[in-house]
Amino acid sequence: METTTRPSSGRLVSCLTIFFDRVAKLPIYDKIIGNSPYGAWQDYDRRTKLKKSFQNYM
Numbered sequence: 001m002e003t004t005t006r007p008s009s010g011r012l013v014s015c016l017t018i019f020f021d022r023v024a025k026l027p028i029y030d031k032i033i034g035n036s037p038y039g040a041w042q043d044y045d046r047r048t049k050l051k052k053s054f055q056n057y058m
Contacts, residue, residue, distance in 0.1 A: 040048065
């Protein structure tokens with residue numbers, strides 16, 4: 001039978017601190033551009049610019 005050990009509480013706190021510090025630095029998105037009706041609405045001018053910029057992704 002294999003035994004597993006749990007990390008010490010100090011090490012666990014250290015790992016969690018590093019994790020949450022990294023998560024806090026991730027970009028924050030306020031809307032998702034995607035399929036209707038779930039995507040965020042874009043003005044027609046903005047939609048035209050996005051379609052030209054990302055035409056290979058459609």
